[in-house]
Amino acid sequence: SAVISQKPSRDICQRGTSLTIQCQVDSQVTMMFWYRQQPGQSLTLIATANQGSEATYESGFVIDKFPISRPNLTFSTLTVSNMSPEDSSIYLCSVDGGSYYNEQFFGPGTRLTVL
Amino acid sequence: AQSVTQLGSHVSVSEGALVLLRCNYSSSVPPYLFWYVQYPNQGLQLLLKYTSAATLVKGINGFEAEFKKSETSFHLTKPSAHMSDAAEYFCAVSSGGGADGLTFGKGTHLIIQP
Numbered sequence: 001s002a003v004i005s006q007k008p009s010r011d012i013c014q015r016g017t018s019l020t021i022q023c024q025v026d027s028q029v030t031m032m033f034w035y036r037q038q039p040g041q042s043l044t045l046i047a048t049a050n051q052g053s054e055a056t057y058e059s060g061f062v063i064d065k066f067p068i069s070r071p072n073l074t075f076s077t078l079t080v081s082n083m084s085p086e087d088s089s090i091y092l093c094s095v096d097g098g099s100y101y102n103e104q105f106f107g108p109g110t111r112l113t114v115l
Numbered sequence: 116a117q118s119v120t121q122l123g124s125h126v127s128v129s130e131g132a133l134v135l136l137r138c139n140y141s142s143s144v145p146p147y148l149f150w151y152v153q154y155p156n157q158g159l160q161l162l163l164k165y166t167s168a169a170t171l172v173k174g175i176n177g178f179e180a181e182f183k184k185s186e187t188s189f190h191l192t193k194p195s196a197h198m199s200d201a202a203e204y205f206c207a208v209s210s211g212g213g214a215d216g217l218t219f220g221k222g223t224h225l226i227i228q229p
Contacts, residue, residue: 033216041221092159101164103161106151106158
């Protein structure tokens with residue numbers, strides 16, 4: 001399985017500011033995914049990032065709020081823009097495991113607190 | 116559309132007892148099913164996956180799950196609980212094809228009593 005790292009591991013931010021989260025994979029992958037895990041909740045898919053094309057966002061998530069970059073096959077960033085306390089969550093990136101079945105491997109997550 | 120229901124947000128068992136975590140799914144296409152575990156302050160680790168090759172799937176750490184199409188279930192079991200099994204467990208479903216994200220259940224917090 002791929003080894004995935006995320007930066008930062010955690011951050012405390014002021015409302016109205018933006019934070020960019022980085023996701024680095026140790027091998028080339030086609031698909032990368034960004035999820036949000038709100039406190040005590042399950043994971044919700046934010047968007048799918050395919051290298052060389054615009055990210056595909058799930059219902060309820062928009063590019064202006066969560067812009068995503070995917071410059072190459074091993075790296076992606078998610079920006080949380082104009083943050084409010086409701087954005088306090090764990091943000092996780094994952095990668096496609098390379099099989100038809102969509103198994104995914106997850107990074108350690110970024111714990112964001114917005115004051 | 117797909118969905119996953121995990122019955123019981125919290126499950127408590129004694130150390131050495133059977134662990135049973137329930138997962139039911141809804142899918143309009145043949146599903147691929149997964150169990151993930153999340154330890155405190157960590158990401159998700161894949162425990163096991165169902166890919167239609169066999170209905171009884173064995174995973175890591177002594178866990179296994181059985182796919183029952185008639186019951187649309189994929190319950191996770193372990194014969195003997197260990198203190199280190201205390202964690203959050205998530206059931207997830209995909210439709211395959213490689214391009215879609217996973218749909219997760221709400222999770223079950225497993226508590227192990229000494």
